[in-house]
Amino acid sequence: xxxxxxxxxxxxxxxxxxxxxxxxxxxxxxxxxxxxxxxxxxxxxxxxxxxxxxxxxxxxxxxxxxxxxxxxxxxxxxxxxxxxxxxxxxxxxxxxxxxxxxxxxxxxxxxxxxxxxxxxxxxxxxx
Numbered sequence: 001x002x003x004x005x006x007x008x009x010x011x012x013x014x015x016x017x018x019x020x021x022x023x024x025x026x027x028x029x030x031x032x033x034x035x036x037x038x039x040x041x042x043x044x045x046x047x048x049x050x051x052x053x054x055x056x057x058x059x060x061x062x063x064x065x066x067x068x069x070x071x072x073x074x075x076x077x078x079x080x081x082x083x084x085x086x087x088x089x090x091x092x093x094x095x096x097x098x099x100x101x102x103x104x105x106x107x108x109x110x111x112x113x114x115x116x117x118x119x120x121x122x123x124x125x126x127x
Contacts, residue, residue, distance in 0.1 A: 002027060002116045006095055009121030012085055016125070020080040022095030022118055028076040029053075033101030035114055036069055036080045038091040038123075045094075047110035050101035051078060058101055058108045085125045092120035 008020040022034065035050040049059035049069050057069040068081040078095060099114030 001025075002030070002097065004095055004097065004116055004118035006093060006118045006121035009093060009123045011124045011126060014086055014125060014127050016085050017081065017083045018085065018123060020082065020093055020121055020123075022078040022080070024076045024097070028074070029071070029078070029097050031075065032097045032115075033099060034069075034071060034078040035096045035099055035101060035111070036067075036078075037094045037096065038089075039094060039120065040091045045112065046091075047112065048080070049108065050099075052101045058103060060108055060110060082123070085123070087125045087127050090123060090125050092122050094118050094120040 003025040004022055006022050012018055031053040033050050033052050036048045037045050039045045048063045051057045051069045051071050066083045071078045096114035096117045098116050100111040102109050
């Protein structure tokens with residue numbers, strides 16, 4: 001069974017940046033799209049964006065100026081670069097794969113229907 005593991009979280013100061021990683025188990029992402037999300041306790045999970053199987057990133061409108069999503073050529077890792085962080089960005093950041101990463105009429109269509117999820121990595125932003 002495909003397993004995902006995020007890493008790279010931690011404490012960062014206001015205005016700082018982080019690079020989060022999502023690594024897949026031995027069989028890799030198998031060409032699936034990869035999605036990135038964040039979860040704050042008591043709030044709805046937020047879809048930040050995704051990257052297609054052929055490497056095209058798509059971003060939620062609210063995030064497009066502060067994140068970059070990439071995947072490596074070996075098809076076993078994805079990266080989420082977060083910029084200009086503030087305390088409201090404190091959350092658990094998760095990746096997922098085997099889901100829809102697409103647009104409709106040029107707009108990103110977020111989906112929560114993903115087959116495999118990582119447990120998340122915690123990001124804490126101090127003021």
